[in-house]
Amino acid sequence: MVSDKEEGTPSSNAYSIILLGFIAGVLTIPAFIFLYKYFPSIEINVRENPIRLDHMILFLVLFFVIFYLLKKLRVLILIIVFAGAIILTATNFMNLYTLENLYHDYKALLYDISNNTIEQKFFTNEVKFFKEEKLREAVDYLNPVVRNYAVNVANKHFSEDRILSPSLKWVHFFSIFKEVHEKWNYVYDPHNEDYYAKASETIEQLKFDNQFKGDCDDHAILMGAIIKAVGGEVRLVKTRVSRKDGSTVGHMYPEVKFGDVKELEAVVYLIKNIYFPAETKGKNINYYQDNKGFIWLNFDYNDNYPGGAYQSNIRESEVLI
Numbered sequence: 001m002v003s004d005k006e007e008g009t010p011s012s013n014a015y016s017i018i019l020l021g022f023i024a025g026v027l028t029i030p031a032f033i034f035l036y037k038y039f040p041s042i043e044i045n046v047r048e049n050p051i052r053l054d055h056m057i058l059f060l061v062l063f064f065v066i067f068y069l070l071k072k073l074r075v076l077i078l079i080i081v082f083a084g085a086i087i088l089t090a091t092n093f094m095n096l097y098t099l100e101n102l103y104h105d106y107k108a109l110l111y112d113i114s115n116n117t118i119e120q121k122f123f124t125n126e127v128k129f130f131k132e133e134k135l136r137e138a139v140d141y142l143n144p145v146v147r148n149y150a151v152n153v154a155n156k157h158f159s160e161d162r163i164l165s166p167s168l169k170w171v172h173f174f175s176i177f178k179e180v181h182e183k184w185n186y187v188y189d190p191h192n193e194d195y196y197a198k199a200s201e202t203i204e205q206l207k208f209d210n211q212f213k214g215d216c217d218d219h220a221i222l223m224g225a226i227i228k229a230v231g232g233e234v235r236l237v238k239t240r241v242s243r244k245d246g247s248t249v250g251h252m253y254p255e256v257k258f259g260d261v262k263e264l265e266a267v268v269y270l271i272k273n274i275y276f277p278a279e280t281k282g283k284n285i286n287y288y289q290d291n292k293g294f295i296w297l298n299f300d301y302n303d304n305y306p307g308g309a310y311q312s313n314i315r316e317s318e319v320l321i
Helices: 010-038 053-072 074-093 099-110 132-138 144-153 168-183 199-204 216-229 261-275
Strands: 043-046 049-052 117-119 184-186 212-214 234-242 248-259 285-289 295-298 317-320
Touching: 010 053, 010 261, 043 053, 049 053, 132 216, 132 317, 144 168, 144 199, 144 216, 168 184, 168 216, 168 261, 199 212, 199 216, 212 216, 216 234, 216 248, 248 261, 261 285, 261 295
Parallel strands: 117 285, 184 212
Antiparallel strands: 043 049, 234 248, 234 317, 248 295, 285 295
16 A cells, blocks of 8 residues: 655655755855855965865865755745845945955955965064164154045045955055055165155155155155054065175065965955956065964065065065054
8 A cells, every 4th residue: 555645766855965955055155255264274285286175174064054954944044045135135235245246255265376476485684673763753654644645545546446355454555555656756865874754754745746756765664654554564674685796785665464364365366356457467476474374465666566576585674663
């Protein structure tokens, strides 16, 4: 006698599992994109190719959790998905987190930074910073002239694509770099003198012809002061640069802190694809990772984008401002 309530056939059960797996995979992707940046980086190298174990672990955990919930709590999950769709639609129309944001976050996740970045290795001499007190006085980021200039140029560029960055500060740093770089003109110090022009003094030069003038010290001081004035963490690095005749000359440049390795993925994607695509075409983003794991980008004037090539692999001394 055949029962009124027959069990599902193996083929129908397999079809149901495949369908649930597909839905779980679709739901896992946006959840993973949102959460992966908050998990610590776990990386191993296989034949010099980095493999992100944290990505694999997080994705699999999310997938199986969502799969289990779909199997046991289908109605609840459908309600959550429906609510999520409504929230995403609302944030899209309110311009808080748009579908374009989701698209670029997904592209940033898949973006291969291994072929687009160079981690700079340095020889550190640990020489005491010469005239450090005068240098700090020159970085007068609390001066109203510096602060007012900083808040204005921080918002001058990239306003249309500002929402694509997970950090507003990053956009401000990029805007400041672009503005200072476009206006910078190299002028030597007085003979046999190290003249540290205050940032406020350099900004006053705009009254003459809307241009900045000075040497590497003045550029580093100005860039550091402006970025510091809008909440950035900056340090000024002294180095020695080799000349064609074999001699060396002193040089100073600014570095800006951008977070850890996880932030680096998004930063490189934004520089190469959103904010400086033409300037970085065929070029690498150069960075330095300190002993605490934080990433610092080179903001020197020798390249027209943040993360340009370092002029030397020697770090004689540095000052955090």
